[in-house]
Each structure stands twice: as structure tokens, then as C-alpha cells.
Amino acid sequence: xxxxxxxEGIVATESSISSIIxxxxxxxxxxxxxxxxxxxxxxxxxxxxxxRLPNKEELDRLSEDLFSKMELPEEIxxxxxxxxxxxxxxxxxxxxxxxxxxxxxxxxxxxxEEANKRKAISLQAKISSIVAAFSRIREGxxxxxxxxxxxxxxxxxxxxxxxxxxxLEIEAVNKALVLHADHELNASTFTARVCVATLSDVxxxxxxxxxALKGPLHGGANERVMKMLTxxxxxxxxxxxxxxxxxxxxxxxxxGHRVYRNGDPRAKHLKKMSRELTELTGQSKWYxxxxxxxxxxxxxxxxxxxxxxxxxxVYHSLGIDHDLFTPIFAVSRVSGWLAHILEQYENNRLIxxxxxxxxxxxxxxxxxEDR
Numbered sequence: 620x621x622x623x624x625x626x627e628g629i630v631a632t633e634s635s636i637s638s639i640i641x642x643x644x645x646x647x648x649x650x651x652x653x654x655x656x657x658x659x660x661x662x663x664x665x666x667x668x669x670x671r672l673p674n675k676e677e678l679d680r681l682s683e684d685l686f687s688k689m690e691l692p693e694e695i696x697x698x699x700x701x702x703x704x705x706x707x708x709x710x711x712x713x714x715x716x717x718x719x720x721x722x723x724x725x726x727x728x729x730x731x732e733e734a735n736k737r738k739a740i741s742l743q744a745k746i747s748s749i750v751a752a753f754s755r756i757r758e759g760x761x762x763x764x765x766x767x768x769x770x771x772x773x774x775x776x777x778x779x780x781x782x783x784x785x786x787l788e789i790e791a792v793n794k795a796l797v798l799h800a801d802h803e804l805n806a807s808t809f810t811a812r813v814c815v816a817t818l819s820d821v822x823x824x825x826x827x828x829x830x831a832l833k834g835p836l837h838g839g840a841n842e843r844v845m846k847m848l849t850x851x852x853x854x855x856x857x858x859x860x861x862x863x864x865x866x867x868x869x870x871x872x873x874x875g876h877r878v879y880r881n882g883d884p885r886a887k888h889l890k891k892m893s894r895e896l897t898e899l900t901g902q903s904k905w906y907x908x909x910x911x912x913x914x915x916x917x918x919x920x921x922x923x924x925x926x927x928x929x930x931x932x933v934y935h936s937l938g939i940d941h942d943l944f945t946p947i948f949a950v951s952r953v954s955g956w957l958a959h960i961l962e963q964y965e966n967n968r969l970i971x972x973x974x975x976x977x978x979x980x981x982x983x984x985x986x987x988e989d990r
Contacts, residue, residue: 663800684740695716709750713753724741754779776789807828807838812960821960848932890929
């Protein structure tokens, strides 16, 4: 029996949801470039769940269904208010709230296809509301209800800030949601599939996926990128800061990727949004600093920027708290998690790999007196 640390390069399942081939990311056969430039997040949700793009009637129906389920139960609001909001990790709050949604859903344990699709719509709708409500409640404000007629991205910003967002802000969030929606068999997606392969329910699968995303080796890279940029402070300080980090053999966050070898195809789209947003908000130094760091690392280490590197300055320019970056990742990625959960149910087999034993052998039991 041979082993591969971290299962790197191991093909664990077949899927028709997304692919990474020759450094190109596709959703159901559509390139991420095509979708990032042309599609709404609602279209991408439909695409991931149905393996095709919707017609206008289907898109309108999905948008209406999502809006109709965005309002949070009062039990969730009161539960968020019960937290020690000065110390609770936003991802822990999100994980617990999603699990609680399962307690409040009378269909939680129903396993038929239509019930699972209803749960998928409800989860996709409510996860943005949870993140927005958490943010507002910890600032001492009341949660804001969604507004009819706004897109998913626009409603998220509306519920977060209590005012309708500008077009460029909506475009930025929509693009970020599209780019983060799915990424083949990453750690959180695999966790979700392993969970529901036992025929556990959809809420359990999403709760377990959020738990995996909470880990700093998966989610949170863009938060740490922004922490780095804040520590640097000014463009002229960027290269000395990076040189010192490299001399100390410290990792530069947001550079390189486990799967992509020649660059993350998603990064260029958020790089463009970062330039436009930082110019609009008078914070161009964050973009300029990022470009300087990217060019230096690429030249000296051969590592290009990944999607997290520029999403940091995008979210910062939108006035979003840095510890909400990973929860926003979850707002997008839940669309992919749900697609994989539904696909796992369609052709399920319990996921049960083996482990190569490397411990002691031929041990003999001794009584407690002889140990």
C-alpha cells in the first residue's frame, strides 16, 4: 500500500461541476474568464447546481426564490445577539448559525431530491444574511432585511451597510462571488462530500465544510494579506519588508498555489477590480503596494499571485472588516459545496479510504502491575 501525503495528486471522485486542467478553471465547461466577465452570481449558482446556464425565466425564478428565503428566523438573530461579539470568531458564529438553521428546518432530515433543492436555496439565501447580520449586531446595529429588486451581491452589501451600494461596488462583489464559487475538490468541498456520503443531511455537510474553511491553511489567506499590507503601510516600505520576510524564510501570503503552476486564472480579474476600487476610494496605495510585491515575488521566487492576494484590497476598499473576508468566501463557496453535496447524493458511495500503519507491531498485553 503506497501513501501520498495530503492526498496530493490523488483522484478521489468523478465530478461534472468544475475542473482545473492546464491551469484553467472551468465551471461545467465554462471558463472562469468567460463567467467572470459576463455572468451574474445567480447564473453561476444555477450553472453549478444544474450543469447548464439558465434561461431568463429560470434565472428570474431562482432570483425570486433566493430573495424569498433571505430573511433570517428571529431565533438566529437572538442567537447572534447572545454571543460575546468582542471575542467570537466570525467563522465560528457562521458555523453555529448554519447548524442552528438545520434545527429550525422541519425538512432537515428529508432526503428526497426536491427537499434537498429547497434546502440548498434556503442555505444559499441565508448565509449572506447571517454574515451581514453578525457584522451589524457586533457594531451595535440591528440586522437589515433584504430589499426587493436587488441582486444577490447588491443585497449582501445592502444588508451589510444599510444603504444601496454603488454600481462598481456591486460589480466587485458579484465578480468575487463568481470567482470563489467552486474550485474542484478542495479541502472544504471534500469535507462536505465525505460528510454527506454517510447520508447525513445537507446542513451537516455545509456545517462541516465551514469548519474546514475556518482553518488558516484553507480560508483566511486574504485576511492575512491585508494584515501584511497594513503592517507595510506605505508603498516605499514594501520591498524592504518582503526582503526581510524572505531572509527569515517566512511565507508571503497570497502568492503561489497548491494546484496552479503558472498562475491562478482568477487573480487578474480581482487585480483589475482592486485598481478601480482603490482609485475610486482614494486608497491607491493598497493596489500599488500589491503590484510591487507581486512583481518582486514573481521575479525572485517564480510565484505569481493567487486569487486571495487582490481580493484583500478589494474587500478593504469596500469598507469590509478584515475578519469577515473568510465568511464572505463561504457566502460564495456554499454554492459549490451545495452542488457537490447534491452530486454526491445522486451517485453515493461511502467514502472510506485506508491508512498505512506505521506504529509499533507485535505488542503483548501486560497487566497493570507489570507496566
